[in-house]
Amino acid sequence: MVKSFQGVRMVESKKAAPALLIKDFMSTNLVTFGPEDSIDHVLDQLAKRKISGGPVVDKEGNLVGIISEVDCLKEIIKGKYSNTPKFPGTVAEHMSSEVTTISPEMSLFDVAGKFLEMKIRRFPVMKDGKLIGQISLSDVIRAFPRLKETTW
Template identity: 65%
Template sequence: MVKSFQGVRLAEPSTSASQPILVSDHMTTNLTTFHPEDTIDHVVQILTQKRISGAPVLDDGQNLVGIISEVDCLKEIIRGKYNNTPRMAGRVHEHMTKDVITMDPELTIFDAAHRFLELKIRRFPVLKDGRLLGQISLSDIIRAMPRLKSSTW
């Protein structure tokens, strides 16, 4: 029989397993943004080129003033067809969502997922102290799910 003279050892606490996974861990920070005076034609071109479905709208002071999405652009496209004007000359400020719901970067991914389901919104700008830090999308949440463990919830 072998006896150990090292005494009782305490297991090292695992900090990574108990720390929540936050919105700031999965948000996109290199954002495409638009200005309220940009044309819908320009927005459609950029959204198509970058293969994204929407983006924040910032004023001259870099303050978040809205969100423009493919659905918003579709309104101008339909208006152009109705008026028989092929160009989408409408301005972003005419079609963007102005009442923007945002998320805090310290919100957990689980709480963020709940907000996506509850509000049925595809993207949320992430703000801290009134400044735009990034954006979290439904796709970002889905990509984060494989990293979640039972202790993270």
């Protein structure tokens, strides 16, 4: 309650801004790869879909790694030295198998800090042991301009 020359009036408490959670900004229509896929296939999909990498899942849909453009460069360099125009290496040979995953309930600010700390470009989003999405550095960057008018 605040007293003023206008008399006694009730001051409305400010409502807390809704939490900015990963689940509201993550991609759910994922391009995934299998461990047995060729690097040729991955390069084709990355170029066609204008993405820089994606999760690697086994036949049961379990997350087993991440493949990125940087991982594919290893096979490209190998092809250059052996003078082979095709890239027959497999995803399993070049993917990162130690993957840091995050929860869909994590805040956008927390994941932004993780991107800076770990210097990677994407995190698979897991719920109850299942891959449900992916949040990329680009997703986070695209989210913040839309939030300029809100209070964090």
